[in-house]
Amino acid sequence: MKDVRQVNEWFTREVLPLEPLLMRFFRRNWRSESDLADLRQELYVRIYEFGLKEIPLQTKPFVFMAARNLLINHVRRARIVSIEAMADLDAMNIAVDMVTPEREITARDELRQLQIGLNNLPPRCREVVTLRRIEGLSQREVAEKLSVGEDTVEKQMMYGMRALINFMLGGSGKIQRRPKGSRKNKAVGHE
Amino acid sequence: MSKAKKIEDCAFAWCARRERPDWSASDQAELDAWLAESTEHRVAMLRMEYGWQRVDRLAALRASSLRQKVPIISQRLPDARGPWLSMAAGFLLVLGLGSLGLSQWMDGGTQRYVTVVGGHETVPLRDGSHVELNTDTRLRASVDEKARTVWLDKGEAYFEVAHDPKRPFVVYAGDRRVVVLGTHFLVRRDGDRIEVIVAEGRVRVEAVDAGKALKPAIITPGNMVVSESGSMLVASTSLEKVESELAWRRGYLVFDKTSLASVAEQFNRYNDKKVVINDPATSDTRISGSFEANNVDAFARLLQRAYGLSVTDDKEHLLIASPD
Numbered sequence: 001m002k003d004v005r006q007v008n009e010w011f012t013r014e015v016l017p018l019e020p021l022l023m024r025f026f027r028r029n030w031r032s033e034s035d036l037a038d039l040r041q042e043l044y045v046r047i048y049e050f051g052l053k054e055i056p057l058q059t060k061p062f063v064f065m066a067a068r069n070l071l072i073n074h075v076r077r078a079r080i081v082s083i084e085a086m087a088d089l090d091a092m093n094i095a096v097d098m099v100t101p102e103r104e105i106t107a108r109d110e111l112r113q114l115q116i117g118l119n120n121l122p123p124r125c126r127e128v129v130t131l132r133r134i135e136g137l138s139q140r141e142v143a144e145k146l147s148v149g150e151d152t153v154e155k156q157m158m159y160g161m162r163a164l165i166n167f168m169l170g171g172s173g174k175i176q177r178r179p180k181g182s183r184k185n186k187a188v189g190h191e
Numbered sequence: 192m193s194k195a196k197k198i199e200d201c202a203f204a205w206c207a208r209r210e211r212p213d214w215s216a217s218d219q220a221e222l223d224a225w226l227a228e229s230t231e232h233r234v235a236m237l238r239m240e241y242g243w244q245r246v247d248r249l250a251a252l253r254a255s256s257l258r259q260k261v262p263i264i265s266q267r268l269p270d271a272r273g274p275w276l277s278m279a280a281g282f283l284l285v286l287g288l289g290s291l292g293l294s295q296w297m298d299g300g301t302q303r304y305v306t307v308v309g310g311h312e313t314v315p316l317r318d319g320s321h322v323e324l325n326t327d328t329r330l331r332a333s334v335d336e337k338a339r340t341v342w343l344d345k346g347e348a349y350f351e352v353a354h355d356p357k358r359p360f361v362v363y364a365g366d367r368r369v370v371v372l373g374t375h376f377l378v379r380r381d382g383d384r385i386e387v388i389v390a391e392g393r394v395r396v397e398a399v400d401a402g403k404a405l406k407p408a409i410i411t412p413g414n415m416v417v418s419e420s421g422s423m424l425v426a427s428t429s430l431e432k433v434e435s436e437l438a439w440r441r442g443y444l445v446f447d448k449t450s451l452a453s454v455a456e457q458f459n460r461y462n463d464k465k466v467v468i469n470d471p472a473t474s475d476t477r478i479s480g481s482f483e484a485n486n487v488d489a490f491a492r493l494l495q496r497a498y499g500l501s502v503t504d505d506k507e508h509l510l511i512a513s514p515d
Binding site: 005008009011012016034037040041042044045048049110111117118129133134158161166 | 193194195198230231233241242248383
């Protein structure tokens with residue numbers, strides 16, 4: 001059994017940065033967008049539990065191999081297996097090899113990306129996040145400045161953080177308001 | 192909503208809650224219990240923390256006020272050139288460069304400070320104490336009439352505490368609390384592992400959660416505490432060792448027969464260009480000497496010349512291997 005801290009560190013440093021690539025892979029090989037969050041979660045659990053026993057030497061090929069196996073299992077579990085799906089899964093070996101190695105992201109790239117994510121937020125939300133996180137005003141100060149209630153500030157702040165986190169993890173960065181009752185207006189992109 | 196999304200919502204709520212200044216030991220215990228419930232919770236939390244941390248860099252976009260509040264730049268320069276250069280620095284920050292070092296912002300009376308990889312800054316607190324942040328460090332400080340509290344969320348910081356018996360100075364690092372009895376000392380945090388080294392005076396290190404039957408340790412110069420998941424070790428160390436542990440304050444890394452693997456780890460804390468050791472045979476090479484922390488290229492040249500190792504530079508990594 002490995003030291004949990006070591007596994008956490010490995011998971012954060014080597015597995016999580018692969019998420020944008022991984023989601024692209026899932027999206028290409030899985031039809032239903034609404035399953036993606038569950039697939040990712042299941043995969044992460046497997047990878048993490050494997051890591052507790054042994055940290056793989058080469059994380060990236062390991063992650064994509066595990067992703068491929070997971071999809072194959074899901075296809076097998078499905079009652080109707082289309083020939084097409086199996087053929088696609090065979091082709092996935094190649095897809096893994098062709099995934100281009102991403103450049104290490106520097107602090108500067110990251111800030112640039114954050115700036116883009118921030119610009120994508122709706123104006124009110126962006127203003128709140130900017131005042132709170134960048135200008136460093138307190139919740140009350142922001143509420144006074146924009147003449148809105150503190151709970152509005154808090155809500156906008158949470159929406160904004162959530163969308164930015166989504167964006168930094170390779171998602172669309174769109175705000176996800178919880179739809180009442182139906183899931184019709186589900187946001188695009190994974191989270 | 193899918194199961195994964197529900198868990199994700201919880202993880203997000205935990206991250207948001209942990210930011211609040213009233214985050215307490217019992218909150219932490221509650222979070223720990225939630226994490227222990229399942230691997231699903233654990234990975235969702237790691238993922239959310241990772242995302243949250245990246246968004247936290249937003250503070251580095253802060254431009255104008257940074258220059259006035261933190262005398263980082265002017266301090267180091269001859270007076271005559273000061274204004275011009277700090278203007279130039281302000282301009283660079285507007286372009287969104289975080290690599291200059293420190294960012295800080297206020298959050299409900301709590302001041303937050305962040306340094307990026309390679310950063311190294313000294314900040315004054317309102318009570319006249321000084322905190323020196325090493326590379327890749329995050330901390331929060333709250334100073335008022337009654338108390339002085341600092342939370343070290345990540346990294347390493349050296350404290351010079353202004354004497355004030357009426358207001359205790361307390362540093363929280365994970366599940367340990369360092370209570371200052373008037374002094375200069377260092378706290379380093381890497382996940383659960385916490386090290387405290389005293390240069391002057393005395394501090395007391397204890398568990399945050401009083402329920403834990405851990406005896407508090409009082410440490411004096413020449414002593415250090417290493418604490419990791421529930422255990423606490425007090426070791427005596429030489430004053431030379433204290434001096435070399437604090438060498439980063441002068442911008443140096445000091446090694447004494449240290450394995451190349453851990454030397455590389457140290458350099459990688461300070462530089463974006465990472466040292467990668469390609470074969471296990473070389474990772475045990477022993478290195479002694481002091482090096483400029485930010486000059487990893489000079490270190491690589493030395494490995495080549497003095498140790499005869501092969502060094503390949505692909506701009507983002509320095510690959511070290513034994514000569515063929």
